[in-house]
Amino acid sequence: MARERSQWQEITSANPAHSAWYIERFRTMAEQGHDLDGEARLVDAMVGRRARILDAGCGPGRVGGYLHGRGHDVVGVDVDPELIAAAEQDHPGPTWLVGDLADLADDDTDLSSRGITEGFDLVVCAGNVMTFLAPSTRRDVLLGFRRHLREGGRVVLGFGLGRGYELADLDADVEAAGLRLSLRLGTWDVRPFDDDSDFAVSILVAAS
Incomplete structure (x- = not known):
């Protein structure tokens, strides 16, 4: 059975120019001096030097590029080949791969099939990536994150609320994938989560 396409794939199929617009949007913001590194700074503070980091749904590479510049070993994966091409151009150094995050849970298509055999100290999934996934693939994506974690590793997810993925559903998917909320x-700048929050950054660890 064919896998349900993600919201991002639906958007880019309907509008082939969307990826190029997205790339140029962030390039322009960087040229204008906007702070685009908030997610990466938090991740950098969570790991030791020279950590192995998976940038899941890496887009054009702003998070993984920053982390590589801080001395970490970064692998970035994104389903959109245009975004990966931009990451390779703008942020050389990390390993950038075109791939569906749901494949990380599959023995035949996970990272080991592409020569990436070491686990990761941290998986970061920023930029509302989780809300762009097809709902039927979310648990597989989280399961893939779990299987690629080193012992003691962590997963960090961040997305805006009210985007079609309720936190109760995320928490159920997290548990089903063998993870737990830590x-x-x-x-991303470490403000507490409360009833008025319109964004959530969830830090996950292996359940056992």
């Missing part, structure tokens, strides 16, 4: 924040 901490939930309201922002």
Whole structure:
């Protein structure tokens, strides 16, 4: 059975120019001096030097590129080949791969099939990536994150609320994937999560 396409794939299929627009949007913001590194700074603070980091749904590479610049060993995966091409151009150094995040849970298509055999100290999934996934693939994506974690590793997910993925559903998917919630924040700059939060950063660890 064919896998359900993600919202991102639906958007780019309907509008083939969307990826190029997205790439140029962030290039322009960087040229204008906008702070685009908030997610990466939090991740950098969570790991030791020279950590192995999986940038899941890496887009044009802003998070993984920053982390590589801080000395980490970064692998970035994204389903959109245009975004991966931009990451390779703008942020050389990390390993950038075109791939569906749901494949990380499949023995035949996970990273080991592409020569990536070491686990990761941290998996970061920023930029609302989780809300762009097809709902039927979310648990597989989280299961893939779990299987690629080193012992003691962590997963960090961040997305805006009200985008079609309720936190109760995320928490159920997290449990089903063999993970558990360790901490939930309201922002990437470590503000507490509360009833008024419109964003959630969830830090996950292996359940056992």
